[in-house]
Amino acid sequence: MYMTKGLVMVYTGNGKGKTTAALGLALRAVGHGKKVLMIQFMKGDKNYGEIKAVERYLPGFKIIQSGLDTFVDKNNPSKEDIYLAQEGYNIALKEIKSAKYDMIILDEVNVAVEYNLLSLDQIIDLIKEKPDNLDLVLTGRYAPYKVIDIADMVSEIKEIKHHYSKGIKAKEGVEF
Secondary structure, three states, rough: OOOOOOEEEEOOOOOOOOOHHHHHHHHHHHHHOOOOEEEEOOOOOOOOHHHHHHHHHHHOOEEEEEEOOOOOOOOOOOOOOOOHHHHHHHHHHHHHHOOOOOEEEOOHHHHHHOOOOOOHHHHHHHHOOOOOOOEEEEEEOOOHHHHHHHHHEEEOOOOOOOHHHHHOOOOOOOOO
C-alpha cells in the first residue's frame, strides 16, 4: 500500500540543484499520471530548458513564471518585482484550493520571502490551505525556520564546489 497523504517538501541551501531536484519530483509524478504545476517566482526567462521540455513533452505538467527576466535587487526590489511575486502568490493560492493538481512546486519562493516580495505569513497560509492529498514543494535558499518546522521533508543543498568560481559562465542545459 502506498501513502496518499500529501507532503510538504523543501529544497534549500546555497548549493546548485534545488530547482533541479523539484523538477525531478515533477518528472516522477508525471510518469505516474499525476498533474503537476510549477510556479517560478522571480523568473521570467522563457529560454529555460524546463519550459521548453514541459511544453514539448509533458502535457501533465504546467509551468507559470511570475517574475522578470532580470535579477531582483534584494535591497531595492522594483514595484514590478513585488507585483509579479504577489500575482504568483495569488495564482498559487487559487490553484492549491482548486484541487486540480497532485503536486504544486513553488520555485524560488523562499528567496521571494527573503527579498520581501512575499511575506512569511503568506507562505504559511499556502501551506495551511493545502488539501490533504496535495504534495507541495518549496524551493530556494533561505528557507524560513517556520517553514522548515512545518515541512515533512527538508533537504539542504550544500555547495562544495561550483564551476562559477573558475569563471565558467552559465551553461545551457545545466543552469537554465
